[in-house]
Amino acid sequence: MVGMTASTGRRVLLAAPRGYCAGVDRAVIAVEKALEQYGAPIYVRHEIVHNKYVVQTLEKKGAIFVEQTAEVPEGAIVMFSAHGVAPVVHDEAAQGKLATIDATCPLVTKVHKEAVRFAQDDFDILLIGHEGHEEVIGTSGEAPDHITLVDGPEDVANVEVRDPSKVVWLSQTTLSVDETMETVDALKEKFPQLIAPPSDDICYATQNRQLAVKQMGADSDLVIVVGSRNSSNSKRLVEVAKLAGASEAYLVDFADEIDEAWLEGVTTVGVTSGASVPEVLVEQVLEFLSTRGFEDVEIVKAAEESITFSLPKELRRDLRAEAAALVAERTAEK
Ligand code: 10E
Numbered sequence: 001m002v003g004m005t006a007s008t009g010r011r012v013l014l015a016a017p018r019g020y021c022a023g024v025d026r027a028v029i030a031v032e033k034a035l036e037q038y039g040a041p042i043y044v045r046h047e048i049v050h051n052k053y054v055v056q057t058l059e060k061k062g063a064i065f066v067e068q069t070a071e072v073p074e075g076a077i078v079m080f081s082a083h084g085v086a087p088v089v090h091d092e093a094a095q096g097k098l099a100t101i102d103a104t105c106p107l108v109t110k111v112h113k114e115a116v117r118f119a120q121d122d123f124d125i126l127l128i129g130h131e132g133h134e135e136v137i138g139t140s141g142e143a144p145d146h147i148t149l150v151d152g153p154e155d156v157a158n159v160e161v162r163d164p165s166k167v168v169w170l171s172q173t174t175l176s177v178d179e180t181m182e183t184v185d186a187l188k189e190k191f192p193q194l195i196a197p198p199s200d201d202i203c204y205a206t207q208n209r210q211l212a213v214k215q216m217g218a219d220s221d222l223v224i225v226v227g228s229r230n231s232s233n234s235k236r237l238v239e240v241a242k243l244a245g246a247s248e249a250y251l252v253d254f255a256d257e258i259d260e261a262w263l264e265g266v267t268t269v270g271v272t273s274g275a276s277v278p279e280v281l282v283e284q285v286l287e288f289l290s291t292r293g294f295e296d297v298e299i300v301k302a303a304e305e306s307i308t309f310s311l312p313k314e315l316r317r318d319l320r321a322e323a324a325a326l327v328a329e330r331t332a333e334k
Pocket residue numbers: 023024048049050051082083105108135173174230231232233234274275276
């Protein structure tokens with residue numbers, strides 16, 4: 001009809017907060033700074049954060065990602081990823097005469113310290129987390145004799161403790177808040193004297209991103225979460241979106257992974273991203289959607305974030321000189 005434009009009603013709900021948390025920002029900048037200050041290569045034990053694009057970008061700048069400390073040559077500089085490492089990994093690096101930078105998020109370190117303290121007090125520690133995840137391996141390594149992993153509510157039936165009057169639960173930082181509470185409730189039923197961590201182990205960033213996706217998911221036909229397959233916090237956002245009422249929710253690393261068929265019959269698309277995801281990848285998704293009629297973008301804001309962390313203190317030292325001295329020490333010992 002002349003003079004009237006048909007409105008498609010298509011819109012995007014964009015979650016806030018989304019994307020980088022303070023621990024990821026610090027870790028990624030730490031690799032960039034290390035490359036600038038000391039020159040390539042900088043070895044990084046495990047992906048600095050679980051994001052394909054971040055890893056590929058840092059590789060191009062001279063970072064070399066390895067899974068084991070033994071893969072790092074003598075005299076090199078190695079950085080530990082934001083997910084944290086067990087004390088045995090620090091020992092391996094010392095034995096290998098490697099100069100190290102620890103990019104473990106301070107909020108992961110906080111959980112490590114809680115584990116050490118409760119183990120010193122001879123508690124049985126029930127660590128709620130996903131088996132095999134790097135952070136869980138690191139935290140468990142602080143007190144292997146005192147920690148039992150509890151991988152979700154269905155795992156509670158298998159849990160045994162030495163003394164039910166001396167049990168505490170701790171958790172991985174990136175879990176689903178609601179599922180963790182289910183696990184805790186089931187644990188409390190089994191061990192009524194179970195005590196809680198001194199402060200939240202699921203970090204502020206995980207909680208806020210889930211809160212936002214919950215609000216957004218309820219009003220979305222489809223939710224697109226930008227994040228990598230191995231990113232625990234990103235995968236949780238997909239689950240939370242579905243539980244909140246989104247008919248479909250998918251995880252994509254890049255905009256070109258979006259299947260056109262997902263958009264059929266869809267009016268409202270929710271968009272968010274995991275804590276390890278750079279904003280440029282979200283912008284590409286918004287661009288993809290905009291060219292398909294989803295131009296109208298509304299922000300769904302669930303929380304304000306202002307937390308930042310200072311860079312690892314090792315970056316203030318001359319680590320190339322320290323690495324050379326360590327090699328000289330080893331040669332003299334031979
Ligand atoms: O798999 P995760 O969600 O633990 O890691 P990520 O690298 O995707 O996001 C950052 C979260 C960290 C480092 C764990 N606290």
